[in-house]
Amino acid sequence: MQSGTILNISCYLFVSLPDAAALRERLHAHAESLGLKGTVLIAEEGINLFLAGPADAVNAWVDALRADPRFAALTPKRSWSETQPFRRLKVKVKAEIIRMNQPAIRPDRAPRAPALAPATLTRWLDQGHDDDGREVVMLDTRNGFEVDHGGFDDAIDWRLHKFSDFPAALAAHRDELVGKTVVSYCTGGIRCEKAAMVLEDQGLRAWQLDGGILKYFEDTGGPHYHGGCFVFDERESLAPDLSPVE
Missing domain, CATH: 3.40.250.10 (Rhodanese-like domain)
Structure with a gap:
């Protein structure tokens, strides 16, 4: 049941992203233009994100991301809040989207x-x-x-x-x-x-x-x-x- 006007999404996908640095610039610019806040982590092994904003803006960002065939399988988990739970937008390139320090685990x-x-x-x-x-x-x-x-x-x-x-x-x-x-x-x-x-x-x-x-x-x-x-x-x-x- 929806309760609130701010849509919160979280999702991740393990997929090879050799262009992580260039991808970071594109995703940051689009999220910023839509007024979204939260964190997006990108690495050569995939993407991990937590974003929040008005539903139309969040859905537009996700739709644009899924237009890239590599992200077609993204399935965000959704929840609602009365207020924006993030203070700013961060889009970062990391060595791992979740750090385990086990290079063989890819x-x-x-x-x-x-x-x-x-x-x-x-x-x-x-x-x-x-x-x-x-x-x-x-x-x-x-x-x-x-x-x-x-x-x-x-x-x-x-x-x-x-x-x-x-x-x-x-x-x-x-x-x-x-x-x-x-x-x-x-x-x-x-x-x-x-x-x-x-x-x-x-x-x-x-x-x-x-x-x-x-x-x-x-x-x-x-x-x-x-x-x-x-x-x-x-x-x-x-x-x-x-x-x-x-």
């Missing part, structure tokens, strides 16, 4: 790790196992302070300080996951997508929650989830109905 160059639809996850959690009867464990790939706002019931939380800590944490805890179906999750999907690739590299049965917590809220309303979802803007945390937590 989602833009490899098959995508298995993605689990929110509705399927709900069914698995309802029944207590996956479709093969294996125990399902939820693995939170967010930073510890984000987890403190809310998470899936009984999820594994390694109290990460930053996402680049994930590979070392996995090395320390790998044996605890053997024989289980691991579903990695994060806010919007970008971290759990990379995490699922690392889990697979370690010989584990792993899925990523497609679209992350925000898509799970949007599609299911948030069963088996407690609290809110931390977001990196002035709203701070969103409830399962995607409204700001008071």
